[in-house]
Amino acid sequence: MKAPMSWLRDLVALPEGTDTATVAARFTALGLTVEHVTSTGPDITGPLVVGRVLSFSDEPQKNGKVIRYCRVDVGDELNDPASEEFPASRGIVCGAHNFAVGDLVVVVLPGAVLPGGFEISARKTYGHISDGMICSDLELGLGEDHDGIRVLDPSLGAAVGDDALELLWTQDEVLEMEVTPDLSHGLSMRGLAREAASAAGVGFDDPYAIPMPENSEAGQPVVLESDRAVNFVALTIEGFDPAAPSPKFMVDRLVASGVRSISLPVDVTNYVMLESGQPLHAYDAAGLQGTIRVRQAHEGEQLRTLDGVLRDLAPDDLLITDDSGPIGLAGVMGGEATEVKESTTSIVLEAAHFDGPSVSRTFRRHGLFSEASKRFERIVDPGVPYAAARRAAELLVTHGGGTIRPEYTYVGKVPAKHRLNLRSGLIPAILGADVPVSDSIRILQASGLGVTALGDSLSLEVPTWRPDLRDPYDIVEEVGRKFGYDRIGRSMPTPPPGGGLTRRQKDARRVLAAVAALGFTEVLSLPFVSADDVDALGVAPDDPRRKLVRLANPLDDTQPFLRTSLLPGLFRAVAKNTSRSNDDLALFERGSGYFDSGTPDAPRPDLSQRPSDEELAALEAALPTQPDTIAAVVTGNWVTAGWDGRAVPADWRHVVAFAETAAAAVGLRISRVNDDAAMPWHPGRCARLVVGELTIGFAGELHPEVVRAYGLPARTCAVEFNLGDLLAAAPAGGTIAAISGFPVAKEDVALVVDEAVAAADVRAALVEGAGELLESVVLFDVYRGDQIPDGKKSLAFAMRFRAERTLKDAEAAQARNAAVAVAAERFGAVQRA
Amino acid sequence: MSGPNDNFDPKRVAALDPDVVNGFVEAALAAVRGASTSAELKQVRIDHVGERAPLALANREIGALPPAARKEAGARVGKARGQVSQAVAARQEELAAAELAQALVDERIDMTLPVELGPQGAVHPITALIDEMCDVFVALGWEVAEGPELEAEWYNFDALNLGPDHPARGEQDTLWVEPPSAGKLLRTQTSPVQIRALLERDVPLYVVSPGKVFRADEYDATHLPVFHQLEGLVVDKGISMADLRGTLDHFAKAMFGDVTTRMRPHYFPFTEPSAEVDLQCFVCHGESVGNPERPCRTCRSEGWIEWGGCGIVNPRVLAACGIDTDVYSGFAFGMGVDRTVMFRNNAPDLRDFVEGDIRFSRSLLGGAR
Numbered sequence A: 001m002k003a004p005m006s007w008l009r010d011l012v013a014l015p016e017g018t019d020t021a022t023v024a025a026r027f028t029a030l031g032l033t034v035e036h037v038t039s040t041g042p043d044i045t046g047p048l049v050v051g052r053v054l055s056f057s058d059e060p061q062k063n064g065k066v067i068r069y070c071r072v073d074v075g076d077e078l079n080d081p082a083s084e085e086f087p088a089s090r091g092i093v094c095g096a097h098n099f100a101v102g103d104l105v106v107v108v109l110p111g112a113v114l115p116g117g118f119e120i121s122a123r124k125t126y127g128h129i130s131d132g133m134i135c136s137d138l139e140l141g142l143g144e145d146h147d148g149i150r151v152l153d154p155s156l157g158a159a160v161g162d163d164a165l166e167l168l169w170t171q172d173e174v175l176e177m178e179v180t181p182d183l184s185h186g187l188s189m190r191g192l193a194r195e196a197a198s199a200a201g202v203g204f205d206d207p208y209a210i211p212m213p214e215n216s217e218a219g220q221p222v223v224l225e226s227d228r229a230v231n232f233v234a235l236t237i238e239g240f241d242p243a244a245p246s247p248k249f250m251v252d253r254l255v256a257s258g259v260r261s262i263s264l265p266v267d268v269t270n271y272v273m274l275e276s277g278q279p280l281h282a283y284d285a286a287g288l289q290g291t292i293r294v295r296q297a298h299e300g301e302q303l304r305t306l307d308g309v310l311r312d313l314a315p316d317d318l319l320i321t322d323d324s325g326p327i328g329l330a331g332v333m334g335g336e337a338t339e340v341k342e343s344t345t346s347i348v349l350e351a352a353h354f355d356g357p358s359v360s361r362t363f364r365r366h367g368l369f370s371e372a373s374k375r376f377e378r379i380v381d382p383g384v385p386y387a388a389a390r391r392a393a394e395l396l397v398t399h400g401g402g403t404i405r406p407e408y409t410y411v412g413k414v415p416a417k418h419r420l421n422l423r424s425g426l427i428p429a430i431l432g433a434d435v436p437v438s439d440s441i442r443i444l445q446a447s448g449l450g451v452t453a454l455g456d457s458l459s460l461e462v463p464t465w466r467p468d469l470r471d472p473y474d475i476v477e478e479v480g481r482k483f484g485y486d487r488i489g490r491s492m493p494t495p496p497p498g499g500g501l502t503r504r505q506k507d508a509r510r511v512l513a514a515v516a517a518l519g520f521t522e523v524l525s526l527p528f529v530s531a532d533d534v535d536a537l538g539v540a541p542d543d544p545r546r547k548l549v550r551l552a553n554p555l556d557d558t559q560p561f562l563r564t565s566l567l568p569g570l571f572r573a574v575a576k577n578t579s580r581s582n583d584d585l586a587l588f589e590r591g592s593g594y595f596d597s598g599t600p601d602a603p604r605p606d607l608s609q610r611p612s613d614e615e616l617a618a619l620e621a622a623l624p625t626q627p628d629t630i631a632a633v634v635t636g637n638w639v640t641a642g643w644d645g646r647a648v649p650a651d652w653r654h655v656v657a658f659a660e661t662a663a664a665a666v667g668l669r670i671s672r673v674n675d676d677a678a679m680p681w682h683p684g685r686c687a688r689l690v691v692g693e694l695t696i697g698f699a700g701e702l703h704p705e706v707v708r709a710y711g712l713p714a715r716t717c718a719v720e721f722n723l724g725d726l727l728a729a730a731p732a733g734g735t736i737a738a739i740s741g742f743p744v745a746k747e748d749v750a751l752v753v754d755e756a757v758a759a760a761d762v763r764a765a766l767v768e769g770a771g772e773l774l775e776s777v778v779l780f781d782v783y784r785g786d787q788i789p790d791g792k793k794s795l796a797f798a799m800r801f802r803a804e805r806t807l808k809d810a811e812a813a814q815a816r817n818a819a820v821a822v823a824a825e826r827f828g829a830v831q832r833a
Numbered sequence B: 001m002s003g004p005n006d007n008f009d010p011k012r013v014a015a016l017d018p019d020v021v022n023g024f025v026e027a028a029l030a031a032v033r034g035a036s037t038s039a040e041l042k043q044v045r046i047d048h049v050g051e052r053a054p055l056a057l058a059n060r061e062i063g064a065l066p067p068a069a070r071k072e073a074g075a076r077v078g079k080a081r082g083q084v085s086q087a088v089a090a091r092q093e094e095l096a097a098a099e100l101a102q103a104l105v106d107e108r109i110d111m112t113l114p115v116e117l118g119p120q121g122a123v124h125p126i127t128a129l130i131d132e133m134c135d136v137f138v139a140l141g142w143e144v145a146e147g148p149e150l151e152a153e154w155y156n157f158d159a160l161n162l163g164p165d166h167p168a169r170g171e172q173d174t175l176w177v178e179p180p181s182a183g184k185l186l187r188t189q190t191s192p193v194q195i196r197a198l199l200e201r202d203v204p205l206y207v208v209s210p211g212k213v214f215r216a217d218e219y220d221a222t223h224l225p226v227f228h229q230l231e232g233l234v235v236d237k238g239i240s241m242a243d244l245r246g247t248l249d250h251f252a253k254a255m256f257g258d259v260t261t262r263m264r265p266h267y268f269p270f271t272e273p274s275a276e277v278d279l280q281c282f283v284c285h286g287e288s289v290g291n292p293e294r295p296c297r298t299c300r301s302e303g304w305i306e307w308g309g310c311g312i313v314n315p316r317v318l319a320a321c322g323i324d325t326d327v328y329s330g331f332a333f334g335m336g337v338d339r340t341v342m343f344r345n346n347a348p349d350l351r352d353f354v355e356g357d358i359r360f361s362r363s364l365l366g367g368a369r
Helices: A005-011 A020-029 A164-168 A189-200 A248-256 A264-276 A356-366 A371-377 A385-400 A426-431 A437-446 A472-483 A503-518 A531-535 A567-579 A613-622 A652-665 A704-710 A723-729 A759-773 A809-827 B018-034 B038-048 B054-064 B067-106 B125-138 B191-200 B241-256 B315-320 B337-345 B351-355
Strands: A002-004 A033-039 A048-060 A066-073 A090-094 A104-108 A123-125 A128-130 A173-178 A222-224 A229-238 A280-284 A292-296 A302-304 A310-312 A318-322 A325-329 A347-354 A409-412 A419-423 A450-454 A457-461 A585-592 A628-635 A637-639 A671-674 A681-691 A694-702 A717-722 A745-754 A774-783 A792-801 B150-152 B184-186 B205-214 B226-237 B261-268 B271-280 B304-313 B328-336
Touching: A002 A005, A002 A248, A005 A020, A005 A173, A005 A189, A020 A033, A020 A173, A020 A189, A020 B261, A048 A164, A090 A128, A104 A164, A189 A264, A189 A437, A222 A229, A222 A409, A229 A292, A229 A385, A248 A264, A264 A280, A264 A371, A264 A385, A280 A385, A302 A325, A318 A356, A325 A356, A347 A356, A347 A385, A356 A371, A419 A426, A419 A472, A426 A472, A426 B241, A437 A450, A437 A457, A437 A472, A472 B261, A472 B271, A503 A585, A503 A628, A503 A652, A503 A723, A567 A585, A567 A628, A567 A704, A567 A717, A628 A652, A628 A723, A652 A681, A652 A694, A652 A717, A652 A723, A671 A759, A681 A717, A681 A723, A694 A704, A694 A723, A717 A723, A745 A759, A745 A774, A745 A809, A759 A774, A759 A792, A759 A809, A774 A809, A792 A809, B018 B038, B018 B054, B018 B067, B038 B067, B054 B067, B125 B205, B125 B226, B125 B241, B125 B337, B191 B205, B191 B226, B191 B315, B191 B328, B226 B241, B226 B337, B241 B261, B241 B271, B241 B304, B241 B328, B241 B337, B261 B304, B271 B328, B304 B315, B304 B337, B315 B328, B328 B337
Parallel strands: A222 A292
Antiparallel strands: A002 A173, A033 A173, A048 A066, A048 A104, A066 A090, A123 A128, A229 A347, A229 A409, A280 A347, A292 A318, A302 A310, A318 A325, A419 A457, A450 A457, A585 A628, A628 A717, A671 A681, A681 A694, A694 A717, A745 A792, A774 A792, B150 B184, B205 B226, B226 B328, B261 B271, B271 B304, B304 B328
């Protein structure tokens, strides 16, 4: 809402000396936030005066132009003295020819600065001293017209030497305010004036306080056929002069309010709308056929609106119709056929109250946002249509002539004023401030409420222009914002003991801290993907990652789905980094995946009470599965080449370390199983990650096809697992065994097994066979070569045995042999000599 | 070696002559002085203190002397050996000290060489700030509540007093799941978590809920379609705007030092009364206002920074969750986490938050190594 200060001051008598900044600060403190204060008028400094052209001579130039050397009288104070050649005047060279001797023009004199920083000085041009400039609309910032200079209309009553700034522009300040959806009265000057008066502690006389008259159908016949049309006032003006211009004050205020001046009838309806908050519509009475009926549209009906568009109407649309059919979308836009034209001499003014949500749906459906529809959406004062119509009619006849027909039409009614009771103690209790009841009453009365104190309760009658005041807490806010939020004190409420982070929340933090300490950098990516992103992962047709949730209104039509894997987003981050020459990368992301599990529609339980357990369960069941997921990707070097050694390329071990570090951070150990069929990984370089019996994800080098499809650096490695599953498996405490101080017994074994046998399985066999004496077993060498048959490998393990006594050599050897025996039995492992 | 002299027959053993013994000592001491390394001294020890040393051999000759002479010779040789041993030990200490001093010089390393044992990891500044914000409230005994990002319309709108025709609903640029009639969307705010907390937990209730939120918004330097909020909710007996104000001030001080907050009336469907909360500028503390000499880029010389929204929980919201509004009242507040990172860390461009450039996430590690 743009509120010109001059208009505001017309409506409320602010105390002497109240400046614009004070008014703006008060509005902001009331919740009508003033975002900017702007000045109307041109960005011109220096002398800009009215001049009369005394004479001129047209002088053709070599460049083909014909310049006009003029003598212009700019008033005694600014003229050059009279000479033999010229009377008192100034010499000015002008390129335009659209004026005659004797015309009044706008002259800018040396020393002035025009919009855009254009400084004026006396200069020699085309053989003359040009001592100023005759201005066009464009130069003045008044319009786009640069074809000729501005010739002043004699009716303006301007005289030579007058200040053209005052003549052409109204200097005004404009408050640009953010009006929140609840304060619909803030979309009217009278509503703002009431707020300003209340804040300044002065009275307010509402110029729209005229009550609605008796119902009457004496004027334009109107029938309301839908309960979405609450009331309708029609006044008829006859003998109107369609050529009459809009008065300057009106045009100035409309322009300052951001509304274009069009014609007197349209300007008047807009002016009264801005002032009263009530949208109005002017019909050409000659175009109306018979009775106006307000009804909902029939299926298949059409209307050509003012903007020339033929629109298909929906049964939900509220229409203004006459005997010819639809003539307007109620509260949104009129029809072409009944538009006020240059020939219109009889006007029917409509001021009606339509259902806000209905208007809202219609203007959104047709994409027809307007100042009128915005006001209807936020609910207009249902008590103001007659006063607004009356004011508009009077302005029309004042400035355009004609008469207001005494017969008016008013059908429908004004809904009864809302009443509520309020415990007066609620106001200080909720505000947490010591607001006396008397203050509350005074504030509410200034807001226009009828207040009756009954014991410890207040009986309130809410005026029609405050549809936002419904509940006791609305009243608390009304008092609070006018009492002043800055007068509220500060206290700290005390929660019951036992809060804080849950173990799962702490564990999640540990995981992130641990992988970051390991060297991984967290990134956040947008969760939107295309079907191609999933195809590029190479996953099977029945893979759950293809169960994509589609958005109805995606930001980017090429990415209409939500991710089921974090990897495409990480791959995009890799591409972004490598394009910026960040080539050594260890990135991770934690976030939700979204799997369309074919869930039913979400119910919308009634709001009057807590939903039933069944309803809550149905709400949960409707939502897609959204696993808490974590993923990482590495490429380039893990350690770059440096003074201390060669580079360590990032490889599969680093993504495995990511998973194992995450698990260790919450007291878990991941076991790995070679997996040759998990996309998007390399079939020979992928580990399935298992916690207990549960597979939580995969880690390894990416499949070369995936690397190619995503344009990743060769040998990029990735890991992705269900963090939620990991956190759920985390043990509450864990066990700390007694630490033996007795000496260790060491035994190394080298076992020859088939290539296909997994080292982890051999190790598990050794652990199982070695029994309780085993303290640790570490694989320290993998050998393939001359001494080993083809297709085999030698795995060398260092085993350490220890007990609560000094072990005899034979005991350790026996345990080792038992371990080897299990490996031999299970995998045909043969001990190397 | 001479044989034992049992019959006290005066007999002369040359090796035990005082002059000879003194000679051995002189030679040994000269050798000790001449040793310039521990290794040389070791040889000196072997030569002059060891079993084959002249003094050791002389010592064995003592038995060849008549008993009356043995004592004197024994004392002489013993003293000589002690003198040599001491000299060796003293020299050993000298040499060890010198050698250690030399080693400390020789082993010097340029400890300013870069150390890189692995890459430099970091959590995202958003993650770090969310944890920091939550910790302010965890320290007070509040809980942290979480909820799904893909949410039911009922939780995101209806239960928050945003009915189907509510004008504020259209302003939120909701990303709907296809088909929209299924009533599912990407949450536009973390407020649905408040509803879940109200339904799942008992009152008194003190929770913060951080998380991702989604809007069909522009993607530019100051707008992201996916960003983060942190909301707080308290429901207890006798909760007032003063409690809200005190809590916001505590939060501001914990995050930004000695600053305060202010509330400006505003509108949110789920709170009544509602307010916007501004943070006093933690850089200039308002001193840049009207002072062109000291402009402040953090608050654009306005003295206050828009931080979020807040208010008293609308009783309609509590009622929809089955809470007795005659007994309980509550407050709620919410802030943009991304915006907070922007003004707190001078981050100029929101797109950097989601493009994944490692340099962004590493911004707060104190510089590259």
